[in-house]
Amino acid sequence: MQANDPNIQWVEEPQLGWTGRMYLTPIIDGLTITLNHFFKAAKGDTFTVQFPEERPKFGNPLIYRGVHRLNKDDEGRVKCVACFMCATACPAHCIDIVGTQSPWEDREKYPQSFVIDELRCIFCGMCEEACPVDAIELTSMFDLTGASREEMIFDKEKLLSVYDQTIAAEPMKSKGGHAAGKGA
Amino acid sequence: MFSQDWIEPLIKMAVVIGAIQGAVAYLVLAERRAAAFFQDRVGPNRVGPFGLLQPIADGLKFILKEELIPSGAHKPIFLLAPVMILASATLAFATVPVGYYFPAILGLKAPIAMTIAPGMDIGLLFVLAVSSLGVYGVILGGWASNSKYSFLGGLRSSAQLVSYELPLGLSLIGAILLSGSLRMETIMDAQAESGWWWVMLQPLGFAVFLISGFAEAARLPFDLPECEQELVAGYHTEYTAMKFGMFAMAEYMHMITVAFMAVIIYFGGWHLWYIAPAIPANEVGLIGALLRIGILQAKVLVLVFFFMWVRWSFPRFRYDQLMAIGWKIMIPLGLVNLLASAVSQEFLAKDAYLAKAVVSWLVLGACFVYGMLNVNPQGAPSQHALAKV
Numbered sequence: 037m038q039a040n041d042p043n044i045q046w047v048e049e050p051q052l053g054w055t056g057r058m059y060l061t062p063i064i065d066g067l068t069i070t071l072n073h074f075f076k077a078a079k080g081d082t083f084t085v086q087f088p089e090e091r092p093k094f095g096n097p098l099i100y101r102g103v104h105r106l107n108k109d110d111e112g113r114v115k116c117v118a119c120f121m122c123a124t125a126c127p128a129h130c131i132d133i134v135g136t137q138s139p140w141e142d143r144e145k146y147p148q149s150f151v152i153d154e155l156r157c158i159f160c161g162m163c164e165e166a167c168p169v170d171a172i173e174l175t176s177m178f179d180l181t182g183a184s185r186e187e188m189i190f191d192k193e194k195l196l197s198v199y200d201q202t203i204a205a206e207p208m209k210s211k212g213g214h215a216a217g218k219g220a
Numbered sequence: 221m222f223s224q225d226w227i228e229p230l231i232k233m234a235v236v237i238g239a240i241q242g243a244v245a246y247l248v249l250a251e252r253r254a255a256a257f258f259q260d261r262v263g264p265n266r267v268g269p270f271g272l273l274q275p276i277a278d279g280l281k282f283i284l285k286e287e288l289i290p291s292g293a294h295k296p297i298f299l300l301a302p303v304m305i306l307a308s309a310t311l312a313f314a315t316v317p318v319g320y321y322f323p324a325i326l327g328l329k330a331p332i333a334m335t336i337a338p339g340m341d342i343g344l345l346f347v348l349a350v351s352s353l354g355v356y357g358v359i360l361g362g363w364a365s366n367s368k369y370s371f372l373g374g375l376r377s378s379a380q381l382v383s384y385e386l387p388l389g390l391s392l393i394g395a396i397l398l399s400g401s402l403r404m405e406t407i408m409d410a411q412a413e414s415g416w417w418w419v420m421l422q423p424l425g426f427a428v429f430l431i432s433g434f435a436e437a438a439r440l441p442f443d444l445p446e447c448e449q450e451l452v453a454g455y456h457t458e459y460t461a462m463k464f465g466m467f468a469m470a471e472y473m474h475m476i477t478v479a480f481m482a483v484i485i486y487f488g489g490w491h492l493w494y495i496a497p498a499i500p501a502n503e504v505g506l507i508g509a510l511l512r513i514g515i516l517q518a519k520v521l522v523l524v525f526f527f528m529w530v531r532w533s534f535p536r537f538r539y540d541q542l543m544a545i546g547w548k549i550m551i552p553l554g555l556v557n558l559l560a561s562a563v564s565q566e567f568l569a570k571d572a573y574l575a576k577a578v579v580s581w582l583v584l585g586a587c588f589v590y591g592m593l594n595v596n597p598q599g600a601p602s603q604h605a606l607a608k609v
Binding site for chain 2: 055058063066069073082083084
């Protein structure tokens with residue numbers, strides 16, 4: 037872009053008035069602005085969230101990428117068909133699936149074990165996008181804590197329990213997919 | 221057996237030192253809360269109700285942290301520096317009055333003056349001299365740390381404090397001329413008896429005093445000695461645990477000293493029209509004594525709040541700007557103020573306060589107009605204008 041481009045709007049620095057030249061009005065302006073903020077915050081109008089007591093508000097919890105959950109279908113069975121798509125898509129290699137023959141008629145395989153190492157996960161959401169049956173989803177749970185590394189390796193039961201905890205607030209993002217389609 | 225003459229100063233010392241230390245601890249909390257409010261935050265509010273136990277947690281943390289002495293540090297001086305700075309900051313309170321008189325009740329022989337060393341005729345000089353000794357701690361601490369950041373911070377600090385000592389002293393002379401004494405009690409009495417606070421008669425002197433006071437206390441916008449972006453933490457970069465705590469305490473004490481001096485010399489001390497008028501020392505009742513202590517402390521707290529307010533309102537000066545303001549603006553202004561107040565003191569009657577006030581405000585206005593004509597309308601003072609001053 038050239039300096040004489042007509043689209044450039046040149047801003048002239050405002051000239052200081054007579055009192056401004058001795059910094060009198062700028063000083064008073066500055067002090068007024070900060071004092072207004074002081075009283076605003078003293079009245080309790082701050083952005084701060086008192087975290088453990090008060091939960092932060094999300095714009096849309098459905099698009100937040102927090103802790104994973106394994107969805108269940110209408111009959112309460114795990115939706116996952118052990119296709120390994122998520123484990124393949126995962127850039128952090130944190131998903132470990134052991135598939136086995138399904139006891140149900142509507143699919144060939146189901147996960148005997150489904151383990152996510154939450155400490156390795158980078159919460160990119162690729163597993164969620166790769167899943168053909170919408171079985172794995174990221175919830176808006178962000179305050180994940182644990183006292184040991186072992187505790188942070190989530191197995192199938194734990195991931196299903198995350199589903200039970202969050203399904204009321206966060207419905208499944210789609211009703212599609214193999215197992216749910218048959219059930220419905 | 222127990223004579224009031226010698227037990228009284230001991231009690232006063234214990235009370236004042238204890239109160240100052242407690243005040244410093246709670247001022248740190250107050251500053252953190254105020255800083256948070258100025259930035260639309262909440263600040264520390266977890267330890268105790270409203271965070272009121274935070275200073276105790278901070279103190280415990282300072283005591284329990286590891287004490288590090290850097291290799292190559294000059295150990296005796298490294299250990300001596302925080303002691304020196306804290307001792308000089310505390311010693312300055314020896315002549316600072318914290319109220320008027322306490323009545324002679326409970327079998328006391330005479331009214332108690334609210335000063336550790338009452339009647340010291342060079343009180344003001346003593347405060348200036350002793351508080352400027354603090355620069356010893358700064359430069360020794362910076363040098364003994366064996367760190368370039370500390371050393372540069374110490375050098376800057378000593379240059380800054382030495383430069384601003386001059387306008388600080390100059391600005392006070394006008395008020396001293398008006399009171400006719402260097403005794404802090406007499407300065408307050410003179411204001412109470414006349415009913416005029418010296419800030420009305422010495423506006424230029426007060427402006428110079430306040431700006432130099434900010435620089436003396438190394439508060440923003442003059443906190444060059446510990447300018448984080450350039451010097452990590454300045455002269456106390458290498459200090460840990462309670463030694464660092466002592467530096468921090470001394471800094472707050474300097475701020476309180478400047479606030480006390482401003483209130484005593486320019487804002488009438490314990491005087492407030494109609495509520496706390498001038499009365500003889502032996503006629504003060506218990507309520508009057510407590511009222512006067514309260515008024516003085518309230519004024520000091522307002523000024524301390526102003527210090528915190530300014531801290532979050534203005535950016536730090538560049539080092540050359542700091543020196544230019546000190547030597548090219550503050551000292552000439554101090555001299556102008558000294559000349560004006562000496563002339564009006566000589567040629568006007570002693571109690572012609574209104575005339576003296578008019579003269580001093582005219583002088584302030586003249587300085588203001590001179591400044592306006594010599595400052596570049598684009599903002600920053602032109603090199604031409606600075607070179608001419």
